[in-house]
Amino acid sequence: MTTAGLFSPFSFKTLNLKNRIVMAPMTRSFSPGGVATEDVSSYYRRRAAADVGLIVSEGTGVKRPASLNGPDMPRFYGDAELAAWQHVIDEVHSVGGVMAPQLWHVGAVKTKHETWSPPGPYDSPSGLARPGKQFGEPMADHEIADAIAAFAEAAGNAKRLGFDAVELHGAHGYLIDQFFWHGTNERSDAFGGPSIVERARFAAGILKAVRAAVGPDFPVIIRISQWKSQDYAARLAETRSEMQAWLGALIDAGADILHCSQRRFWEPEFEDDGSDLNFAGWAKKLTGQPTITVGSVGLEAEFFGAFRGEGSETAPLDELMRRLDRGDFDLVGVGRALLQDPLWATKVKEGRADELQAFTRESLATLT
Numbered sequence: 001m002t003t004a005g006l007f008s009p010f011s012f013k014t015l016n017l018k019n020r021i022v023m024a025p026m027t028r029s030f031s032p033g034g035v036a037t038e039d040v041s042s043y044y045r046r047r048a049a050a051d052v053g054l055i056v057s058e059g060t061g062v063k064r065p066a067s068l069n070g071p072d073m074p075r076f077y078g079d080a081e082l083a084a085w086q087h088v089i090d091e092v093h094s095v096g097g098v099m100a101p102q103l104w105h106v107g108a109v110k111t112k113h114e115t116w117s118p119p120g121p122y123d124s125p126s127g128l129a130r131p132g133k134q135f136g137e138p139m140a141d142h143e144i145a146d147a148i149a150a151f152a153e154a155a156g157n158a159k160r161l162g163f164d165a166v167e168l169h170g171a172h173g174y175l176i177d178q179f180f181w182h183g184t185n186e187r188s189d190a191f192g193g194p195s196i197v198e199r200a201r202f203a204a205g206i207l208k209a210v211r212a213a214v215g216p217d218f219p220v221i222i223r224i225s226q227w228k229s230q231d232y233a234a235r236l237a238e239t240r241s242e243m244q245a246w247l248g249a250l251i252d253a254g255a256d257i258l259h260c261s262q263r264r265f266w267e268p269e270f271e272d273d274g275s276d277l278n279f280a281g282w283a284k285k286l287t288g289q290p291t292i293t294v295g296s297v298g299l300e301a302e303f304f305g306a307f308r309g310e311g312s313e314t315a316p317l318d319e320l321m322r323r324l325d326r327g328d329f330d331l332v333g334v335g336r337a338l339l340q341d342p343l344w345a346t347k348v349k350e351g352r353a354d355e356l357q358a359f360t361r362e363s364l365a366t367l368t
């Protein structure tokens with residue numbers, strides 16, 4: 001097995017990457033009061049200096065009162081917050097790295113903090129945390145317009161600060177995904193409806209506003225998932241044609257690169273015809289756009305175990321390389337393996353497989 005395919009360059013619009021490895025967005029909660037610290041910049045710079053092609057930041061909140069559900073998650077608005085992000089991107093660029101912030105709104109996902117709550121009401125399409133579970137109130141039209149404007153403003157700021165691309169968090173059961181999912185979107189206005197294309201109008205509104213803010217050439221990535229943290233078995237697109245319509249609506253609205261989140265990248269997306277293509281594989285095949293795969297690359301166990309304090313043994317990269325070399329997807333997201341070890345990409349590049357580390361629960365407690 002050779003990993004050479006992981007280390008070939010990739011270009012799209014103004015994005016020029018030295019290789020195919022993408023650091024997956026991972027919330028670390030080391031930004032007190034929403035401002036990324038020097039430790040946060042060093043954490044990203046270390047990975048940029050060690051052969052990571054593209055870094056996607058941890059989710060960073062857009063300008064809505066309850067866009068984040070923790071006090072130490074970084075915000076992407078405000079003078080101090082943006083100055084901190086300016087420092088992060090300057091540090092990453094100083095070692096030849098490339099980076100996109102992940103713009104995030106958590107929607108109706110309650111904080112786990114006992115002594116902190118967001119400084120305003122939770123936003124969501126229908127006031128549901130999950131199907132049948134009332135939590136907060138449905139967003140009014142002016143709140144939806146404000147949320148769309150908040151994503152656009154953040155994307156414009158990302159470009160102005162010098163970031164190389166922007167990623168919208170449209171996955172995992174957070175606000176944009178709460179609009180996608182029939183289980184949490186019961187609206188009967190323009191932002192709801194029986195089809196995924198109707199429920200994608202909120203995302204499309206954001207993408208159009210983001211595109212207007214950053215211009216035609218700036219790469220816009222959207223992260224999407226069938227599964228939700230509220231329900232691993234949930235699906236937005238049951239069929240290829242539904243998937244094509246959904247993703248087509250996102251691309252028509254301005255999305256460039258589809259970041260297709262799975263918990264295990266090797267799981268086939270549709271099981272009815274024996275095809276082993278995964279989500280990123282089908283997304284690329286159906287749309288022709290570049291895609292990013294992600295989910296347990298280099299590790300045996302999937303990532304939700306990390307939140308229950310579980311580690312994971314390392315796993316070989318053969319199956320990943322088989323799919324990448326076959327052309328299923330363009331880029332490969334790596335989460336916990338890179339959280340654990342800033343040198344993961346360099347070790348893979350240099351064939352130092354015996355030095356790759358298992359993921360340990362202790363790694364979550366520090367910014368190594």
Ligand SMILES: Cc1cc2nc3c(=O)[nH]c(=O)nc-3n(C[C@H](O)[C@H](O)[C@H](O)COP(=O)(O)O)c2cc1C
Binds near residue numbers: 171294
């Ligand atoms: C500690 C931690 C924090 C995460 N935070 C985010 C996040 O802010 N945004 C996001 O889209 N995904 C987040 N994820 C999911 C990862 O981006 C990735 O999809 C997942 O960990 C699977 O990749 P892996 O198996 O290589 O770790 C997080 C995962 C972990 C382990």
